[in-house]
Amino acid sequence: MAQKKVNILNRAVEFEGDQSLLYTVNVHSRLAARFIVPFANFQARDEKDLYKKTQKIDWSKYLNNEKTFAIGSTTNGDLFTHSQFAAQKVKDAIVDQFRDKTGARPNVDTTSPDVLINLHIANRDVSFALDSSGEPLNKRGYRTESNDAPISEILAAAMLIHAGWESSTTLLDAMTGSGTIAIEAALTDQNIAPGIKRKFGFQKWDDYNETLFTSIIDEAKSAIRPASAHITARDLNMGSLSIARRNAERAGVMENIIFDCVDFMKSNPVSESGMIIMNPPYGERLEEKLDMDKFYHDIGFRLKHNYPDHTAWIISSNLDAMKRLGLKPDLRIKLFNGQLECRYNKYSLFKGKRIDQLKAAHS
Secondary structure: OOOEEEEEEOOEEEEEOOHHHHHHHHHHOOOOOOOEEEEEEEEOOOHHHHHHHHHOOOHHHOOOOOOOEEEEEEEEOOOOOOHHHHHHHHHHHHHHHHHHHHOOOOOEOOOOOOEEEEEEEEOOEEEEEEEOOOOOOOOOOOOOOOOOOOOOHHHHHHHHHHHOOOOOOOEEEOOOOOOHHHHHHHHHHOOOOOOOOOOOHHHHOOOOOHHHHHHHHHHHHHOOOOOOOOEEEEEOOHHHHHHHHHHHHHHOOHHHEEEEEOOHHHOOOOOOOEEEEEOOOOOOOOOOOOOHHHHHHHHHHHHHHHOOOEEEEEEEOOHHHHHOOOOOOOEEEEEEEOOEEEEEEEEEOOOOOHHHHHHHHHO
16 A cells, blocks of 8 residues: 655645555545546647547546546646636547447536546646545535635644644634634544545546445544544634534534634633634635734734743734734744635744843753
8 A cells, every 4th residue: 555656746746556545545634635546648739639639548448428527627838728628628529439439428517527537738738637536625524614714624734734733732723713723633633534424536436446445444433542632712703613613513523622702802821831823814805894903913912911831823814914913933834725825924922022032042
């Protein structure tokens, strides 16, 4: 099951492995959006060449007339500028091949296809892959409800990893919203595989090995451990907190998170020391009436004066408002919340002045 030839790419990882590894990474990965399996590539001069060379692929290896399919496409470069047009040409080539050989054709289902085909075109380079995940892997199955600005499960998991959070450290999700950060922390604490309750695209493939998949799920279930972390999720909005509770219940971790309706600006620590992770409003939407500069200033003031001996991690796309925190970041990490480029900053909090702390550290 060991992976081979691991290459780090731009926002992706490339590796080789067997069927067992494919199933395992889908079930266990907290950070990947999907796993695709490449199977064909070529160069195309134009849309006619794309159609012709797509038809040379033996699509009966991946499809039949009883299976539905869809094309997920991305294009960049000057040659193919419209991804949907390229996807349509590929779809035409596939169904025409089946019609010519069998007199019938598989149907397209863009909502829940049996086979999801990934098409990627970079200038003239065309590549095809099967999407083994189906729905994106951030859809763990627990977040069926959300507030107006939910943070994705993948981003929440990445924030915990970047912060270096461990179960031995008290965690406060100070503006929890849908509860995603706290829930992802609880899942990590108990070693609950994020994909343990969901379905995957590979389960509809002709070579699907149900026995193998069942054994991987059984092994993941046996690896779950008792909760040990102290995790608190707070929010000013009782409606958001109720959503967070229900999401945590669906994830199977509700009993392991303390939910508390608290205004952060009036809050106090849950322990003498610990980690705070915060995803405050960014002020991106017109309906957000808050004065962002004052709002972020008040966050920084509360952290500085009420949370000594804590480490705070704050994510926001509002870089100007972040400066109003009045805190000097120890570390800045660039992350994306959807399409929004954000900064994820680390702040070390302590009693007294920062200069005195630095002098004490070097004395």
